[in-house]
Amino acid sequence: MKPVAVFAPLPGMMTCREFEDLMYAYLEHELPWYRRLFVWLHFVLCRECRAYVRRYNYSLEAGKAVFAAPEEPVPDDVPRELIAALRKARDRKATE
Numbered sequence: 008m009k010p011v012a013v014f015a016p017l018p019g020m021m022t023c024r025e026f027e028d029l030m031y032a033y034l035e036h037e038l039p040w041y042r043r044l045f046v047w048l049h050f051v052l053c054r055e056c057r058a059y060v061r062r063y064n065y066s067l068e069a070g071k072a073v074f075a076a077p078e079e080p081v082p083d084d085v086p087r088e089l090i091a092a093l094r095k096a097r098d099r100k101a102t103e
């Protein structure tokens with residue numbers, strides 16, 4: 008069996024959009040290793056997504072509260088503006 012060219016079409020394989028979609032799963036270690044690899048690769052290759060992750064990493068807990076269980080009350084210690092921003096991002100996503 009020839010080595011499969013799994014790694015051949017590397018750069019640009021994942022779009023920023025896909026990266027964004029997978030980012031939460033990645034940060035939560037919910038992805039199989041090969042998906043993590045592609046997410047990681049995009050992360051390494053894409054400066055914008057690195058900035059994106061840095062910006063959103065700290066708000067992951069709040070993000071989970073909003074994205075995972077939108078109908079549940081959000082903890083009081085989460086800044087209101089953050090919730091609003093995340094809700095807005097979610098709604099924008101949903102209508103796209």
Ligand SMILES: [Zn+2]
Pocket residue numbers: 022023026049053054055056
């Ligand atoms: Zn990107």
